[in-house]
Amino acid sequence: MAVHWLARLALINQAYLRRHACNIKEEDIARAHAQTGEVESRLRMQKLLNSVAQEAGDLIALLRDYWQGRYTKAPKKVIGAAAFTIMYIVNPFDLIPDYLLGIGYLDDVAVVNVAYLFVRKDLEAYRRWRYGVKKSDYHTNEVDATQQFSEQILALPEPDKPVHELLTTEVKK
Secondary structure, three states: OOHHHHHHHHHHHHHHHHHHHHHOOOOHHHHHHHHHHHHHHHHHHHHHOOHHHHHHHHHHHHHHHHHHOOOOOOOOOHHHHHHHHHHHOOOOOOOOOOOOOOOOHHHHHHHHHHHHHHHHHHHHHHHHHHHHHOHHHOOHHHHHHHHHHHHHOOOOOOOOOOHHHHHOOOOOO
């Protein structure tokens, strides 16, 4: 039944992220800030792609620096996207529950990738501020990482039902 869960990845796009990021409140940012250590621990345990871990790590650092008043140049939508991404990763019952072995973290990786694409320019500005480097000097090649992830998703088998039917079907235990 893995295909059923994988169909949920189709829901994760910039509109999904924007919808949730724009509804983030100050108390959500505080909660996300409090959970940054747990996210870092999960990233190490999951051994995600280096580029995904780096993007998530920079989103965590951005949120910390914003919360502590060190970096205030980021627009609200960027802070919202960072907070939503952190809260999403920590939530074990998201679009694809984390307890599903082998596929439970695919949606977390997708949210990190979409968040990165959503805030790319602002994150690059933050990196320049934080690390003092130009984009061309930064070690992450986000285009290759995102393309690689997209190719992996496209290589998954096609579901035998349309996505909207899979998402409304009850999961049988």
